[in-house]
Amino acid sequence: MVSPPLEEWDWEKRLGALVFAALLGWEWLWPLPQVTDTRKIGWFAVAFLLFLSLDTFRVSKKISIPVKMTAILVLLIGFYFSPLPQPGEWRAILLDEAMRWHEEPPFWSYFTGPPGRTVAFFLLLWAAAAFLVRQMVWKRRMLFPLLLTVAYLSILDSFTLFDGKGAVIRSMLYGLFCLAWFRLNRLHRDDRTPSSVRGWYAATWSLIALAVGIGWLAPKADASWPDPLSWVTSLDERAGNKTNHRFIGYSTDDSRLGGPFIQDRRIAFRATADRPYYWRGEALDIYTGHGWEKETKGMPVPIHLYPDPTVQAPDPILLFRNLETEDNRATITWNQSRYHVLFAPGGLRRADPGQPLIAEWDHRGFFFPYDPPGRYSVTAEIPRIDEEKLRQSDEEYPEEIRRTYQQLPDNLPDRVKKLARKITADADNPYDKARAVEQFLQTGGGFRYETRDVPVPKENEDFVDQFLFDTKQGYCNHFSSAMVVLLRAADVPARWVKGFAPGEAELDDRYHVTVRNADAHSWVEVYFNDVGWIPFEPTPGFTNPTPVVREETQEDSGEDASSAPLPSPGGRRNPEARDPSASTPSEEKDAQTSDAGNHWAWWTSGLLLLTGWAVWTFRRRLFWWWLHRYPRIEKGNRSMLIQSFRHLLRLLAWKRGPRKPHQTAREYISGGEWIFSAPTSEMREITRLFERVRYGRMEKETSLWDRARDLWRALLKQTRP
Secondary structure: OOOOOOOOOOHHHHHHHHHHHHHHHHHHHOOHHHHOOOOOHHHHHHHHHHHHHHHHOOOOHHHHHHHHHHHHHHHHHHHHOOOOOOHHHHHHHHHOOOOOOOOOOOOOHHHHOHHHHHHHHHHHHHHHHHHHHHHHHHOOOOHHHHHHHHHHHHHHHHHOOOOOHHHHHHHHHHHHHHHHHHHHHHHHHOOOOOOOHHHHHHHHHHHHHHHHHHHHHOOOOOOOOOOHHHHHHHOOHHHHOOOOOEEOOOOOOOOOOOOOEEOOOOEEEEEEEOOOOOEEEEEEOEEOOOOEEOOOOOOOOOEEEOOOOOEEOOHHHOOEOOOOEEEEEEEEEEOOOOOOEOOEOOEEEEEEOOOOEEEEHHHOEEEOOOOOOOEEEEEEEEEOEEHHHHHOOOOOOOHHHHHHHOOOOOOOOHHHHHHHHHHOOOOOOHHHHHHHHHHHHHHHOOOEEOOOOOOOOOOOOOHHHHHHHHHOEEOHHHHHHHHHHHHHHOOOOEEEEEEEOOOEEEEOOOEEEEEEHHHEEEEEEEEEOOOEEEEEOOOOOOOOOOOEEOOOOOOEOOOOOOOOOOOOHHHOOOOOOOOOOOOOHHHHHHHHHHHHHHHHHHHHHHHHHHHHHHHHHOHHHHHHHHHHOOOOOOOOOHHHHHHHHHHHHHHHHHHHOOOOOOOOHHHHHHOOOOOOOOOOHHHHHHHHHHHHHHHOOOOOOHHHHHHHHHHHHHHHHHOOO
16 A cells, blocks of 8 residues: 655656656666667657656546556557558567467467567566656655665676666766755755755755765775676676676677676587587677677578478578588587577588577578577588689679678768778779788787777777777677678678687597687678688687688698787687787786876876865855754753854854954944944844853743744845855
């Protein structure tokens, strides 16, 4: 049962509470696109504001509930059913746009698809709005919602790529000012309204800004304990790809790239194979400026491949064609975590997973519709790259290839496109353009492989632009993304591929391969007409395990020997190899520490000077504000009345000068030295009460104590600076 409000607020006060609640709700919604697959967050914000408004102004439930349900229905149609689907498309949308069931699905499946989850989220926003209105409008409590908001943002900041510093500061500003607003309303209720409401707000904002500024600019000591969050999330690789400083592993969400990671040496899977090669997972094609996503609009519907007795990959979705190939059979046994992606050492031809596979066109990936098996066998193809054949490939690409694999975001900085044209200026065919970009990233551009000192781009920063021009250091995600973007800017179709590097291989009768989470890797595939998709390796220290056929040598087992530094066995980067011209980590750390120390010294000195100037300039106003907050004059408390009167004399001294040593309080108040105005009757009367308390007795006279309190309030209004 909801308790009644303390008092009935008018519409202006309800509107004020609504504004603060809406600001907090926006801080709840703002991080969601960065940490989940939630899109069109503005629509959810509109629904949340509608829920808040109806509850804040206590609209009748007979009206508010139908309005809320209608709003949810309209927004849901806008999300998924605009334009309205044909009769046969309803079921596919309710289940999942990327899934087609080969048998009748269970009833609950219709509620777990995207529309069902969206409705559940709308209902959650409905409940959240009711909670905020109950706390802020009915109970007049701001602290609990504020603490919940700060805790929520702190958790997201710790466990995801979301940078919550700005959101926490904004929430604290909203909360502190709302607390001051609530306090002012209580003073109105108790008939203790400040003499100037504008001055109240000015003082409140000044103190809040000063507190937040000191907290933001003051130097902070490094944490004395190691961060436990990486260890906690590392217990499950599925959570590992979400933290700011995370253990590396195969990522299931690549919409936000960047940030440091810690090598995770635990075994992902073991395999036997004819030849060590990339363990290819899936390809992504849409670059957003922050990461990679999959194109869904306009793409052919994924198809189901059924065992008969093994799953066969049809010719239209093969990875490459018209090249010499060699079969690479492998049996994979997972150690712990399993993914819904099938991994194959090359282009998949056959698989024996014990269940159907969902195949995406253009060989973007093969997926398990049910629980991933712990063991399965595959047969893949490894191409023998004929450089002369690839150089003869023309640039008349099909329309669907151009539309999907030459896509770039509209806000991609122009300097990235200029760099792409500069790198490929001497190349007259797609293959030489790809090789030029690959060599530029590996050896010619001054880039450095780095896993720890890697920033996360800000919301308005492009991931590839930051890497190419600002940081020039990163790991495979940076190099592979940069190569794809540069090639697309040079009109060469390319896509981003992720999986695992070949791993650690030991040769017996076949290769026995151990693949660890640290082998998670990304590389590039470039499209060539009449050939298909060919892998390229732009990351320094890694080699492309694809054999290359050249004129001068019949066959090479991988990339040029000049692509230094040399790789460790299995094609994985040698962590000991580094650019001799690069500075050591200790040297960089010392330089950064020195720069940081100077930086904070200047900031601290400037902040202290600014604070001292502000306190000295506004000392009279601050003293008056402190007197206004001074405890009430209580009945029988002689010392409090005496102390209050002495503070009043000090305030008067700033207006008319200090009291002379020989003057009594009455002589000082009644003297003729007043410049702008004579002492008021309230001043004379409180002086007489002071003398009576100081030199006589008035403890039992209640009316005089009440009069003293009234005089104190009146004098504070008269003496306001």
